[in-house]
Amino acid sequence: MFQNPEIALADLPGTEDVTWQTLDAAYKRLRQLQNLILVVIIAVPVGILTTINPVPIIPRLVLWAVGIIVAALLFLWPGIALPKRGYVVRDKDILFRKGVVWQSVTAIPFNRIQHVEISSTPFDRKFNLAQLQLFTAGGSSGDLKIDGLNSAVAEQLRLFVLEKAGATVEHR
Amino acid sequence: MSTADHDLWNRTSPYAILFFLVKIIRILMKNAVQSLAPLFALLVAYQGDLVSKLILGGILLATIIVFGAVLSWLFFRYQIRDDSILIRSGVIKKKQLDIKFSRIQGINTEQNLIYRALGLVTVAFDTAGSSGSEGNLPAVTRSFADALREKISGDDLTTIEDEETLAPTQKLLLKLDWRDMIRIALSDRRALILFAFIAPLMEQLGDRVEEVVESAIQSETLAISQLNVGTGALIIAAIIALIILILMLFSIGAAFLRFHDFEVTLDGRTLRSRGGLLTTHEHSMDLQKIQTLRLQQGIVQVWLKRFTLTARQAISGRKQRSGKVFTIPVVTAEFADKLHPILLAPEAGRLTQNPRSERFQKISPYYMRGRILFLGLVPASLAAALMYGESGPPGLLALLWFPLMSLFAWRSWKRAGYMHDDDEIVCRSGLLGYRTVALLFRKVQRVTITQSRYQRRKNLASLRLFMASGSVRVPYIGHANARLLRDYILYRVESSQQVWH
Incomplete structure (x- = not known):
């Protein structure tokens, strides 16, 4: 028997009261590890080059400061972004x-x-x-x-x- | 290949060589540099004057092309089975194409002048799915093409709509006349592009004309001083007018070539268009395969009060092809609204696609803020600061970018809008012209609601509806409204018992 009951808009299932499943906890560690590897891959050659070549102390300090901030952000980001998924x-x-x-x-x-x-x-x-x-x-x-x-x-x-x-x- | 197998394979008419000729020339032109390089090298090495070199080169090229075309025809075989068509082709690289009838979305035919005299057509199969596997069947008779179409769509019809097969009705929906050709020509963007190409040449042409005029005047022993500024301006204006006229004629010619006697018919559940002066193009699309209906109006068309209507069907993953688009180049808004319920399934059509309708709901004016800020204010002040440092006060002219972008933002906000009923939604957008896109809720593939930080603060959201033919965005509407629409669309999709394609 074909049925076609009318659906009131207010009765439509919404997404307010659903329980969101989070991603696997190991994923955060994996992303942090991946980002860490990325930082090391970039930082090591840059570090070697700046020590070999005579780079003035102030640009070098600025470079390191920026590098450390970016690295910290990369490390923290999975902890911020992944819980939102x-x-x-x-x-x-x-x-x-x-x-x-x-x-x-x-x-x-x-x-x-x-x-x-x-x-x-x-x-x-x-x-x-x-x-x-x-x-x-x-x-x-x-x-x-x-x-x-x-x-x-x-x-x-x-x-x-x-x-x-x-x-x-x-x-x- | 066994002999029994061999018997099943058909060769098309030798006139198909013509098709392969055109195809080879097209490929050569596409890869002009690579393909002509060896020939060019040969010619440079060959001793002789330029004319004989060119003649030799032409003969060589022509021989290669003709030889290639004949070979392509010799190696082209096809076989029609109960549920599919097999095409074998390729001289060096062999290729076998197996097109299942159920995968064929539409059959388009093309007929050039010679084929028309002979009653032959080239059939192109429009398939969904992997790209690069589109098949052609060159130089078959029209009755064969019709029979094939019958067989393929008949396959479909008997299983889907039993009533429809009993009474196939062919209904003429639209026929374009010569006035429409002129409208198409006027709104053709290619004419403008051509103009941009020719503009630099015009300067040279102007110089040449000046020389000619000067010498003519000298020969008639007139004083050069008589050629005053006014006459010069007049001559240049005349030249420009002449060039525009020639471009217009070209454009009109192109419109006639493509759309002469253009007519749209409804054949049962299949939409069909046919038109063209020398080569007749025929396109078809199944009504139920239409995903979105788009009514577009360019800036010239606003003035002409005409629109371009396109119906889109599902695109294959890798690349979009124009074959999946059914185009009616020129319609009025009233006529588009009459076509709307016919093309977009019977449940639709209570809405209008006319962008000037009062029924469109506005989106939030906060839509303008991001555009004014990040497309207008920020780049304008940056550019002004940079250019002020470079060249002083004139650099401040860059600030004009800001009001311009603000105007654009205001215009696109003004022209954005949407309306919906229980079955379909029509979205409007535009900057210079207008575009409205209509789609059925039940054909939506997926829905996304996005909110930026700013939108969250203002309780707004952007809704994006993904169709099999691309996506449609409804930006900056109330968050609650977006969610309700999303939930309703999901309900419609999930309770739909009909196929979407």
């Missing part, structure tokens, strides 16, 4: 939020998902992490990337999303 899996869609200054919430209905991809870098695997990408039509790269998921959770999510996407049989 989160996802919610609902019955019919998945929500993802991110952003510190520009905050955004993206929603993808399961019946629009074309395919799902899990990827992990060697770093990710060391920390037992994975990235989940959801693709919809018309997008170029992954339309929704959730990185820093525990690899078991990522696999679980992948199966769940696929099942949901497949279950939504469309009638013409």
Whole structure:
């Protein structure tokens, strides 16, 4: 029997009272480590060059001061940005939020998902992490990337999303 | 290849060589430097005067092209199966293309003057998905193309709409006349670009004309002093007018070439356009595949009171191709509103796409602040400070950038707007002209709400709707409103039982 009950706008499910799932705690450490490696890769040659070449003391101090501030920011940033990221899996869609200054919430209905991809870098695997990408039509790269998921959770999510996407049989 | 297999493969008519000729010339022109370099080197090495070198080069090039075209035709085979078409091509690099009928979004045909005399057409298959796999079938008869279209779309129709197949109705929606050609020509941006190219030449031309006039006057033993400033200005004005006239004629000619006898018909659930003077272009698009409907008005079109209407279907991931766009080059706002419910499925059409409609809701004026500040004030004061240091008080002219940008910000705020009902949303934007985009909620792919720090303070947000054909942004609306719209759109998408493509 076909039913088409009227839905009052006020009754539509909102996103106010959802509980956002946070990313894996190990992800913060991984990002900090990655940023630290980046800082070392840049700082070591710069340090060597400025000691070998006769650079006046004041520019050198300024350079070091800027370098230390940037390094500190890079180290602190994952702690600021990552808690702002989160996802919610609902019955019919998945929500993802991110952003510190520009905050955004993206929603993808399961019946629009074309395919799902899990990827992990060697770093990710060391920390037992994975990235989940959801693709919809018309997008170029992954339309929704959730990185820093525990690899078991990522696999679980992948199966769940696929099942949901497949279950939504469309009638013409 | 076994002989049994061999029998299944068809070759197209030898006239297809013409198609390959054009194709090869196009490729050569695209890679002009690389492809012509060896030939050029050969010519430099060859002893002889310039004329004979050029003749030899021309003959060589022509031979290579013709030879290539004949080979391409010889190696081009196709096979039509129950559910797909296979195309084998390539002389050195072999390529086999397997196009499933279900993946074909539209079939476009093209007919040049020679093909028209022979009753042949070139069929181009418009497919969704991986780019670079678009197929062509050159020089087949029109009845063959029609049968193929029937077979492919019939495949679709029998499974989808049973009633429609019983009574296929062909309805003429629109036909352009010569006045429309002139409108197309006037609003053609390419004419302006051409003008920009020719402008530098004009100066030289002016000098040449001056010389000619001078010598003519001298030969008639007139005193040069009689050629006063007024006459000179008149001559230059005449030259400019002449050039504009010639450009206009070119533009009108181009419009006739492309859109002569342009007509749009509705064939069941398929939209079809046909037009062109020497080469007849035919495009088709399935109504249900339309993702967005865009009504655009350039600055000249504002004055002409005409619009360009485009219907877009899903783009493939890697690159956007113009083949996925169905264009009606010139329509009035009233007619666009009449087409609107037909093109955007029956549930839509209570809204208007006319940008001058009173029904558009304004977005928040805070939209202007960021633009005035970061596109206007900051660059203007920086540039003024720099240029003041360089060249003194005249450098302050850079400050004029600020009021200009403020004006632009005000204009784009004034022209931004949106309206929606239960099924669709129409968004308006524009700076010099107007653009309105209409889309059905149930075809949305994903939704994003974004808030900057400033927007959070003012309780505003920007809503972006991602379609399979690109995204549409509704900037600076109330946060609560954006959320309600988002939740409603999600509800519509998630409860939709219809396909979006």
